[in-house]
C-alpha cells in the first residue's frame with residue numbers, strides 16, 4: 087500500500103494551515119451559501135430549516151469532511167486514486183468514480199448561475215439599478231437564449247483561465263483577498279435589510295424555529311444543501327486534503343471551515359429573507375420563488391439603499407469571486423481526475439473539462455428558453471442536474487465514502503493520520519457517525535429523495 091500513498095515532494099502543497107483553510111473555505115463559500123441557502127431556507131420552513139441544517143453540518147458534515155480530507159492527506163491522491171490506493175476491487179473504484187463524476191455534473195450548471203451573476207454585475211456597471219429591480223427582469227433575462235448563453239460562456243472562460251494557472255496561484259491568492267471583503271459587505275447589506283420596516287417578521291421567520299413548518303422534506307433539503315455548501319461527497323476535499331501538509335490540525339481546520347461557511351449562509355439569509363418580508367410583505371409565492379429568489383430580491387434592496395449602483399457593483403463582484411473560487415475547485419478536481427486516471431496532460435485535461443462544461447451547461451441554460459419544453463421528472467434541466475447531484479448522487483457518494491473508510495481504510499488508519507498533527511478531539515462521535523448513524527441516514531435520505539421525485543412521497 088505504501089507505494090500508493092502520497093509522495094509529498096511530487097505534489098503541490100498549500101502553504102500551511104491558513105492556506106488550506108482559506109482554499110477549502112473558498113471552495114465551500116460560494117453560490118451555495120449566497121444563492122442556494124436563502125431560497126431553500128425560505129421555502130422549507132425558515133428557522134426550522136436553519137436549525138436542522140446546523141445540526142447536520144456539525145455532525146454529518148463534520149464526519150464526512152474529516153473522512154475526505156484525511157483520506158486525501160493519507161494517500162496524496164485525487165478521488166479515484168485515493169479509493170484504489172486501499173483496494174483494487176471494482177467496487178472501490180466505482181466509489182471513487184461516483185465522487186469524481188459529481189463535480190463534472192455540478193460545474194456546468196454552477197457556471198450557468200455564475201453567468202447570471204456576471205449579467206447582473208454588467209447591468210450594475212451600466213447603471214441599470216431600477217431595471218434590475220423590476221419583478222420581470224430576471225424572468226426576461228433567463229428566457230432569452232442568447233443573452234443567458236453569452237453570460238454562461240463568460241463565466242466558463244473566467245474559470246478556465248484561472249485553473250490553467252495551477253493550485254497555489256489560482257485558488258489560494260484569489261480567495262485570500264476576496265473573502266474578508268465579502269464578509270464585510272454582507273454584514274452591511276444584512277443590517278440594512280434587517281432594519282427595513284416589516285423586516286422583523288422575516289428575521290423571526292428565518293431565525294426562530296417553528297415546528298409547524300417542519301416536514302421530512304426539510305431534512306432532505308437540508309442534507310442536500312449541506313453536501314453542496316460544504317463541498318462534500320464529490321471528491322473535492324479528498325483532492326484538497328492531498329495538497330495539505332502533515333502539520334495541519336485537520337479537525338480544527340474542518341471546524342473553522344464549517345463555522346465560516348455556515349456563518350456566510352446565515353448572513354446571506356439575513357440579507358435576503360427579511361427583504362422578502364419588507365419588500366413583498368412575506369408573500370408565500372415570493373418565499374417559494376426558488377432559484378430566482380436572490381436575483382429578484384437583492385436588486386430591490388439595492389434600489390432602495392441609495393448608492394445602489396456602487397453597492398450593486400461591489401456585491402456582484404464579490405459574489406462573482408466567491409462563485410469563481412468554488413467553480414475553480416470543481417474544475418480543479420475534474421482536471422486532476424483526468425490527469426491522474428486517464429493520463430491526460432494538464433492542457434488536455436482542462437480542454438476536456440471545458441467541453442463538458444459547455445455542452446452540459448448550455449443544456450441547463452437553454453432549459454429556460456429554447457429548451458423550455460424539455461422537463462425531466464417534472465423539472466427544468468438545471469433543477470434536474472441540481473436534484474440528481476445533490477439528492478441522489480451525493481448520498482450515494484457519501485455512503486460509498488463511509489463504507490470505504492470503515493471497511494477498507496480502517497478507522498485506525500484515519501485516527502492515526504489525524505493524530506499526526508493534533509489530538510483527535512471528537513473521535514468518539516466520529517466513529518459512531520461513520521459506522522452507523524451516517525450510513526443508515528444516508529440510505530433513508532436517498533430513498534426518500536427518489537420517492538419524492540417520482541411523486542410517491544408527498545411530505
Ligand code: PHE
Pocket residue numbers: 113114115116117118119189192314315316317320322412413415416
Ligand atoms: N460549496 C460551493 C458553494 O457553496 C459549491 C460547490 C459545490 C463547490 C460543489 C464545489 C463543489 O457554493
